[in-house]
Amino acid sequence: MRLLLLLCAVLLGGPAFAQSDSVQTELARGRYLVETIAGCGNCHTPQGPGGPIAGMALAGNQVVDDNPAFRAVAPNITPDRETGIGAWTDAQLFRAIREGIRPDGSLIGPPMPFQFYRGLADADVRAMIAYLRSLRPVRNVSEKSVYRIKLPPAYGPPVGAIAAPPKADRVAYGAYLAGPMGHCLDCHTPLTEHGRDMARAGQGGQQFPGPWGVSVAADITAHGLGNWRDAEIERAIRTGVSRDGRKLLPPMAFAYYKNIAPDDMGALIGYLRTLK
Ligand code: HEC
Ligand code: HEC
Known part of the structure; x- marks a missing residue:
């Protein structure tokens, strides 16, 4: 009897638990x-x-x-x-x-x-x-x-x-975060008349007019951020404060990026460092 109950619990309870968990x-x-x-x-x-x-x-x-x-x-x-x-x-x-x-x-x-x-x-x-x-x-x-x-x-x-991509593949996962998920490259890649020039991904240059005037997307490749320490890049992404202490202009989503998980931030910065 007890075995039967246990079996029922596993059969009924098991999958139900697994489901609510996922x-x-x-x-x-x-x-x-x-x-x-x-x-x-x-x-x-x-x-x-x-x-x-x-x-x-x-x-x-x-x-x-x-x-x-x-x-x-x-x-x-x-x-x-x-x-x-x-x-x-x-x-x-x-x-x-x-x-x-x-x-x-x-x-x-x-x-x-x-x-x-x-x-x-x-x-x-x-x-x-x-x-x-x-x-x-x-x-x-x-x-x-x-x-x-x-x-x-x-x-x-x-x-x-x-x-x-698996999270363990840091560069591939960082690329996924900077591309499809965070669309960093949407703003930070030069625009041509045929769309974004992905061969120059991350090199910046796009202009963003708004009530703030005009902001220009920075070069966030290994060239643009070459001398920056990881912590400085992280501060810019999370708080919108550049390396020299300047407050960055909109429309980058600092209010949201501030809570990116440390692990994801590491993969993201690691990927930016691979951009030529
Ligand atoms: C850069 C700005 C921008 C971002 C970022 C953005 N959206 Fe949108 N989204 C828009 C605009 C603008 C429209 C409406 C375009 C139009 O009128 O054709 C839209 C339309 C939509 C629609 C269609 C709604 C409808 O009633 O037609 C959905 C759903 C949607 N967005 C979901 C999302 C989700 C989820 C995210 C984040 C993963 C997201 N959007 C990120 C600007 C954005
Ligand atoms: C909606 C457009 C947009 C998106 C999306 C965006 N950025 Fe930016 N970003 C900008 C602009 C514009 C600037 C320059 C602002 C200024 O100079 O005041 C900037 C500045 C930066 C800077 C500071 C560079 C410097 O020289 O001070 C870094 C680092 C950066 N972005 C990284 C990222 C990363 C990483 C992502 C994705 C998680 C991202 N950005 C998404 C528009 C964007």
């Missing part, structure tokens, strides 16, 4: 990614004069770009059914985040960095979705973006299954 870690992973290295809120959280507006995390209606080519407004991605993504299925959200295609088939415009998000690992996109779903739904209607340029039908062919 749901927990998936949610924690998603929270970590969205709130630190991915920094989705840097675009999707509305900003007031004093920074992100309290209680409005990821609730959108934040103008992220207003230029001759387009006026891009990052929408509400909290689970509100009418004004957010509450009515979208996981599969619809997955495709929107990684490939930039909405449930109705329309394309999500720039500057959400799909060139990089197309490389996000399946498990990480699922984790981010689990986290977005766990947020308190916020009702907030977002102004529609206006694109005066012609958007392509898609950012590329459908993306197949992707696994993240």
Whole structure:
């Protein structure tokens, strides 16, 4: 009898435990990614004069770009059914985040960095979705973006299954963090008329106009950061204070990067040092 009970416990309890455990870690992973290295809120959280507006995390209606080519407004991605993504299925959200295609088939415009998000690992996109779903739904209607340029039908062919590089492979994992996940290279790679010149990844030069004036993305390759100590690079990424003590201008996501895990920070800096 006791053996039978034990067997039942294993059969019934075992998998159930395993499941709630993995749901927990998936949610924690998603929270970590969205709130630190991915920094989705840097675009999707509305900003007031004093920074992100309290209680409005990821609730959108934040103008992220207003230029001759387009006026891009990052929408509400909290689970509100009418004004957010509450009515979208996981599969619809997955495709929107990684490939930039909405449930109705329309394309999500720039500057959400799909060139990089197309490389996000399946498990990480699922984790981010689990986290977005766990947020308190916020009702907030977002102004529609206006694109005066012609958007392509898609950012590329459908993306197949992707696994993240193993964390033990420091350079590969650092590249994953600087590319698909943190999109550092989105801003820090020179732009040409054909898009980002990835042969010169990390060499900087892009200009970012805003209320702060114009900031210019720095060279973050082994050349640009050659004389910097790891701790100085880490301080710049986490706190926005440059090597010489100068306060760095927006739009880099310091408020989010400040909580990047030490292990990830190490891989990230190690990777930057490999950029020529
Ligand atoms: C650089 C700014 C930027 C970043 C970073 C960014 N987004 Fe976006 N996102 C946008 C903009 C702008 C739009 C709307 C574009 C349009 O109107 O076509 C958008 C649209 C979306 C949509 C479609 C919503 C809808 O209602 O159409 C989803 C979902 C989304 N983003 C999720 C995310 C997630 C998750 C992250 C982080 C992993 C993220 N975004 C990071 C700017 C950004
Ligand atoms: C949205 C655009 C954007 C993103 C994304 C971004 N950066 Fe930056 N970054 C900038 C700009 C612009 C500057 C220069 C600011 C200034 O000079 O005031 C800068 C400055 C820096 C600096 C300081 C360099 C110096 O000489 O002072 C470092 C280091 C850096 N970024 C690393 C990173 C890393 C690592 C990531 C990804 C985790 C990242 N950046 C993501 C735009 C960005």
